[in-house]
Amino acid sequence: MKLPIVQSYAGFAMALAIAFMTVHTKATTTDLINEQQKANAQALMEKALKSDLAYEIVESLTTEIGPRLAGSEAEKRARDWGVKLGKELGFDRVSVEEFTMPYWVRGELKVALSAPYAQELYATALGGSGASTNNIDAPIVYFRNLDEIAYVKSGDLAGKVAFIDGDLMVPSQTGAGYGPSNQKRRVGWQHAERGGALALMIRSVGSNSQRFPHTGMMSALEDKWASIPVVALSNPDADQLRRLYKLGEPLKVSIASTAQWKGDVSSGNVILDLIGSERPEEIVLIAGHLDSWDEATGALDDGAGIGITVAAAKLIAELPTRPKRTIRVVMFGAEEVGLLGAFAYAKKHADNLHNHVLATESDFGARTIWRLVSNVNPDANATIDAIGKILEPLGIVRGGSDVPGGGPDIIPMARAGVPTIRLEQNGMDYFDYHHTPDDTLDKIIPEELKQNVAAYAVTAYLAADATADFRPEAKTRSEED
Amino acid sequence: MKLPIVQSYAGFAMALAIAFMTVHTKATTTDLINEQQKANAQALMEKALKSDLAYEIVESLTTEIGPRLAGSEAEKRARDWGVKLGKELGFDRVSVEEFTMPYWVRGELKVALSAPYAQELYATALGGSGASTNNIDAPIVYFRNLDEIAYVKSGDLAGKVAFIDGDLMVPSQTGAGYGPSNQKRRVGWQHAERGGALALMIRSVGSNSQRFPHTGMMSALEDKWASIPVVALSNPDADQLRRLYKLGEPLKVSIASTAQWKGDVSSGNVILDLIGSERPEEIVLIAGHLDSWDEATGALDDGAGIGITVAAAKLIAELPTRPKRTIRVVMFGAEEVGLLGAFAYAKKHADNLHNHVLATESDFGARTIWRLVSNVNPDANATIDAIGKILEPLGIVRGGSDVPGGGPDIIPMARAGVPTIRLEQNGMDYFDYHHTPDDTLDKIIPEELKQNVAAYAVTAYLAADATADFRPEAKTRSEED
Numbered sequence: 013m014k015l016p017i018v019q020s021y022a023g024f025a026m027a028l029a030i031a032f033m034t035v036h037t038k039a040t041t042t043d044l045i046n047e048q049q050k051a052n053a054q055a056l057m058e059k060a061l062k063s064d065l066a067y068e069i070v071e072s073l074t075t076e077i078g079p080r081l082a083g084s085e086a087e088k089r090a091r092d093w094g095v096k097l098g099k100e101l102g103f104d105r106v107s108v109e110e111f112t113m114p115y116w117v118r119g120e121l122k123v124a125l126s127a128p129y130a131q132e133l134y135a136t137a138l139g140g141s142g143a144s145t146n147n148i149d150a151p152i153v154y155f156r157n158l159d160e161i162a163y164v165k166s167g168d169l170a171g172k173v174a175f176i177d178g179d180l181m182v183p184s185q186t187g188a189g190y191g192p193s194n195q196k197r198r199v200g201w202q203h204a205e206r207g208g209a210l211a212l213m214i215r216s217v218g219s220n221s222q223r224f225p226h227t228g229m230m231s232a233l234e235d236k237w238a239s240i241p242v243v244a245l246s247n248p249d250a251d252q253l254r255r256l257y258k259l260g261e262p263l264k265v266s267i268a269s270t271a272q273w274k275g276d277v278s279s280g281n282v283i284l285d286l287i288g289s290e291r292p293e294e295i296v297l298i299a300g301h302l303d304s305w306d307e308a309t310g311a312l313d314d315g316a317g318i319g320i321t322v323a324a325a326k327l328i329a330e331l332p333t334r335p336k337r338t339i340r341v342v343m344f345g346a347e348e349v350g351l352l353g354a355f356a357y358a359k360k361h362a363d364n365l366h367n368h369v370l371a372t373e374s375d376f377g378a379r380t381i382w383r384l385v386s387n388v389n390p391d392a393n394a395t396i397d398a399i400g401k402i403l404e405p406l407g408i409v410r411g412g413s414d415v416p417g418g419g420p421d422i423i424p425m426a427r428a429g430v431p432t433i434r435l436e437q438n439g440m441d442y443f444d445y446h447h448t449p450d451d452t453l454d455k456i457i458p459e460e461l462k463q464n465v466a467a468y469a470v471t472a473y474l475a476a477d478a479t480a481d482f483r484p485e486a487k488t489r490s491e492e493d
Numbered sequence: 494m495k496l497p498i499v500q501s502y503a504g505f506a507m508a509l510a511i512a513f514m515t516v517h518t519k520a521t522t523t524d525l526i527n528e529q530q531k532a533n534a535q536a537l538m539e540k541a542l543k544s545d546l547a548y549e550i551v552e553s554l555t556t557e558i559g560p561r562l563a564g565s566e567a568e569k570r571a572r573d574w575g576v577k578l579g580k581e582l583g584f585d586r587v588s589v590e591e592f593t594m595p596y597w598v599r600g601e602l603k604v605a606l607s608a609p610y611a612q613e614l615y616a617t618a619l620g621g622s623g624a625s626t627n628n629i630d631a632p633i634v635y636f637r638n639l640d641e642i643a644y645v646k647s648g649d650l651a652g653k654v655a656f657i658d659g660d661l662m663v664p665s666q667t668g669a670g671y672g673p674s675n676q677k678r679r680v681g682w683q684h685a686e687r688g689g690a691l692a693l694m695i696r697s698v699g700s701n702s703q704r705f706p707h708t709g710m711m712s713a714l715e716d717k718w719a720s721i722p723v724v725a726l727s728n729p730d731a732d733q734l735r736r737l738y739k740l741g742e743p744l745k746v747s748i749a750s751t752a753q754w755k756g757d758v759s760s761g762n763v764i765l766d767l768i769g770s771e772r773p774e775e776i777v778l779i780a781g782h783l784d785s786w787d788e789a790t791g792a793l794d795d796g797a798g799i800g801i802t803v804a805a806a807k808l809i810a811e812l813p814t815r816p817k818r819t820i821r822v823v824m825f826g827a828e829e830v831g832l833l834g835a836f837a838y839a840k841k842h843a844d845n846l847h848n849h850v851l852a853t854e855s856d857f858g859a860r861t862i863w864r865l866v867s868n869v870n871p872d873a874n875a876t877i878d879a880i881g882k883i884l885e886p887l888g889i890v891r892g893g894s895d896v897p898g899g900g901p902d903i904i905p906m907a908r909a910g911v912p913t914i915r916l917e918q919n920g921m922d923y924f925d926y927h928h929t930p931d932d933t934l935d936k937i938i939p940e941e942l943k944q945n946v947a948a949y950a951v952t953a954y955l956a957a958d959a960t961a962d963f964r965p966e967a968k969t970r971s972e973e974d
Contacts, residue, residue: 071736074733075733075736075737075740076609076737076740077610078606078610078612078733079612086610086611089610125559128557129558129559129567129570130567131559131560131790132788134930221935221936222703222705222931223705223789223930223931223933224703224704247935248931248933248934248935251933251934251935252555252556252559252790252933252934255552255556256556256557259556259557307613308704309612309733449615449704450703450704450729452704452729452732452733453729453732453733454702454728454729454732455702
């Protein structure tokens with residue numbers, strides 16, 4: 013296993029002890045968190061940095077369940093696994109909330125250059141792609157980027173295969189390059205279909221220079237999905253096409269795809285609760301998602317999120333007393349195919365979302381957390397700041413207090429007004445593996461995973477035990493209850 | 494494109510100028526190389542570090558020809574490309590020497606875990622593998638390493654698929670880990686067949702932690718090749734099998750392979766000569782190989798070697814006069830499948846190998862050269878040392894003077910007594926890409942390729958123009974001529 017520079021957390025215990033001594037002398041600046049809470053936070057942090065639990069959970073999920081496409085039999089096995097895990101770890105309440113979803117499978121795909129010479133191209137069907145009704149062997153029409161294909165008129169691409177190139181995604185700590193790069197994956201098919209293309213190929217959205225193309229869901233247009241095959245080519249294969257195009261070679265490609273929609277099936281969210289000791293109806297929600305893309309075992313996306321949040325909650329459960337509020341771990345189902353579990357949760361709990369005091373999701377891999385951002389009632393910002401202070405020895409800085417979004421599966425409840433925070437992971441190499449066959453267990457650095465658990469345990473515990481209320485107009489709401 | 498630390502050669506020209514001034518004042522220690530030769534060497538080095546030619550050659554070969562399996566139509570196109578290139582670049586003599594070879598193709602391969610659950614495994618057929626006569630779906634018998642399977646007796650593996658695990662190859666600058674790791678690829682099948690296995694899977698030989706398995710030729714046993722499918726699993730897939738095995742899960746795998754031998758076909762070596770001005774019959778041979786494995790465009794293996802050696806010779810051709818001896822660039826055919834071009838060359842030129850004064854091959858990727866080793870007449874070691882001194886500003890150290898082997902395709906002629914040197918490249922990440930679908934142009938760092946060209950140009954020029962004779966009993970031989 014090889015990855016870029018790995019931060020070492022050896023000697024963390026000593027660093028923490030020193031850091032806490034410092035915090036102690038400045039107690040007045042953080043008196044929103046009392047001495048007992050600080051001691052518990054320190055204990056959680058130290059235990060988390062020594063615990064292998066999160067890694068063991070990811071290892072178990074990826075090894076014993078394997079790939080777990082939304083709606084598949086494997087995702088069902090993952091739910092059963094999640095229930096069993098929750099019970100074994102002693103959560104107070106374990107439940108599954110099922111929902112129905114449309115099921116798409118990629119089937120088989122073969123893509124090969126057929127002129128100027130035969131060469132297999134490494135490609136993956138995008139989520140929602142159609143099949144090839146006949147095997148396609150057709151000239152390629154090259155588009156430099158999504159903007160170029162937007163001008164295509166009806167019939168312009170009849171009998172052709174469109175290829176949208178574009179540049180290699182810019183890697184960054186925040187993952188900021190993903191959104192722009194991803195647009196061609198989302199809506200490119202709409203232009204290709206309008207033009208009458210037989211199929212669409214796009215340059216892979218990922219930042220990797222390996223021959224693993226990046227899959228992911230397309231966007232439906234007025235509830236309609238692509239009827240033609242839509243595939244991503246790995247970056248080296250896209251480079252090759254670009255070079256051949258620049259040489260002026262006549263390019264042809266053959267595409268055979270059996271992707272299809274298979275009707276409605278069941279998925280579900282698994283919910284593990286640690287019931288609060290004083291305000292059990294109030295919920296601090298930490299989440300990951302249980303489904304993965306089908307081409308890999310989803311260690312980074314999102315086995316890591318499951319491991320981090322479950323292990324963090326388990327450490328909190330081992331404290332002498334439960335925090336005041338309920339801590340809820342949600343293992344969302346069917347995230348990859350459109351946040352279906354998240355929308356199902358928000359719908360089912362619509363009448364109780366006002367009791368969701370704070371929500372966040374770990375769904376950005378397994379590298380270290382470097383920043384805490386939030387979007388809560390401004391009156392409670394000081395408490396988030398104080399939590400941020402406690403997290404400093406883990407190498408975490410306090411970011412903006414007006415940053416919406418607590419993770420993909422938090423979007424539906426955030427829209428309904430649930431306050432959010434995010435413990436931002438270093439995403440510099442996340443899109444080298446994300447949504448590719450290469451998202452496997454060996455990509456996780458155990459020491460970095462532990463830092464994540466420490467941050468989640470401390471944050472969830474302090475938020476659940478805090479006096480502050482993070483909700484907008486919190487007082488009005490609690491009077492209404 | 495992302496790769497580990499890249500050495501910068503910016504400012505090389507100035508560093509060279511300073512280095513040469515130093516060498517100048519110590520002229521007496523290197524008087525085996527005269528002032529004119531030193532000036533020419535410096536000019537070659539400076540030009541090479543500014544020249545894009547080698548990269549352009551690799552780009553052309555990998556883009557315009559693509560993958561070029563030994564014996565294939567694509568390898569024939571590569572020979573035509575090589576001839577055209579040699580003529581365009583103004584070599585004095587361009588020729589092709591054809592030979593006949595048995596042709597193996599991998600066909601289609603599907604490998605998937607079928608118990609405890611269904612998961613596609615990323616696998617590649619090893620060169621010489623047999624096909625599955627019926628589709629195989631059978632229990633896996635796990636062997637920790639090659640030693641373990643060596644004890645298998647006839648019938649022990651009837652109805653089973655053997656899996657030889659082993660550890661991840663140790664990466665190193667010299668590539669020393671490859672030989673030991675490779676043994677299971679070479680001879681594992683012989684044990685599996687003896688045991689009556691339906692098929693053999695081995696852990697990929699490469700050092701990469703990506704889901705690209707490493708292909709490569711097996712060894713025949715008394716002219717017999719494997720009759721069963723023999724495949725390598727990517728390291729993450731082998732990890733997964735190992736974990737499942739340790740959990741005690743009953744493991745089953747399905748394998749369908751259409752690999753086959755297709756009878757005899759033509760391959761060939763392309764030879765580009767710069768004819769020597771004083772001793773044209775004496776040959777300094779620098780080589781790469783033209784064929785690649787079929788799953789990638791073979792940029793590192795061995796497009797780079799072709800680019801480096803052709804560009805180096807072209808720079809020498811641009812000097813005001815030809816060096817005394819002939820410089821021969823050989824683009825060997827069919828290297829990957831058993832050094833077939835190299836054996837054909839040694840056989841065809843058997844009566845003239847005594848005129849091969851020195852031989853070497855670039856076939857270890859495209860990273861910088863760090864060491865010069867040799868195996869020549871001890872009387873000529875001082876001249877090799879002097880060449881090493883000239884190479885120092887490129888960051889190259891002088892290694893052993895008793896190190897046999899000038900590269901794979903040099904083996905047959907070295908066995909016949911041809912003296913060899915090797916300009917050793919940094920192989921730390923070579924086996925992350927070698928023999929995988931990921932051996933593509935983006936893995937080459939242009940600045941590092943230039944350093945290779947500089948070293949080859951200087952070395953080939955000085956060896957061809959040197960007074961010293963590198964051959965064993967050189968005098969006796971020249972008297973015989």
